[in-house]
Amino acid sequence: MGRHKQPEIRDRILDACVDHALRHGLPDRLEPLAAASGTSARMLIYHFGTRDALLREPCGGHGDASATSSANWSRLGPTSPIRARCDALGGS
Template sequence: MGRNRQPEIAERLLDACTDHALASGLPDRLESFAVASGTSTRMLLYHFGTKEALLREVLRRARARQREYFEELLRVRQGEDYLATLGRAWAGMTGPQGRGYLDLFGRLREDAEERLWPGFRREATTDWLAPLEDGLRTLGRPELATLVLAVVRGLIMDLDATGDTDRVDRAFAHLLASLRGSAAVPGGVA
């Protein structure tokens, strides 16, 4: 007679595997997840079925954490200029806490994405539009959300490729300055 699955154990294991993936990336083999979660690969397979199922759950858990953290960074704050919010959000997204998310999701190759999370790239792009539109609406420029998102995504790719934090941070500061100028001119072109 088999044991009954214990959801609380699976949750603990999933949290430990997600922490490991955020620190080190998705592993090729389950052994590193087993070590990180203090169990065996056999027990991981018992709780999650297959390696791919565990990887999908890790990605979903990491994505939920990322959305919660980034949405908190991007939310409109009463009495605060949204450009100040964007500046702080950039620092949080590219700093130590946000960097694990960027590294993990930035490394998903198209084949892995299609196998593990079909449609991830589209979702990972479009789900940031609403918080940006809300924030930019406070400046009277919600239509700039796509432009801001595209610049942020490009700067993140640049940072990942070059590691030149100072140059990329200066570029982001220029974006904020141009947004400040476009907000000052109703209907201005950014």
């Protein structure tokens, strides 16, 4: 029997990835996000499926958008590169 996903860990990882993206911009690879969240790229894929899904998560409106996603979205300014990426990914 496999392990059950733990939403509190996923939310912590998401918060760390959003913080990193707000400070440093959106990386082209998962490794900077993994380092910022104290995990591995493999675990990011485990929790979010794909890099694009991870980047869409703060945008809300995709998958199982949570209160954490809404809180992260509200932290983004109107000209945020994350908002622009959400538009490009179809997540706004």
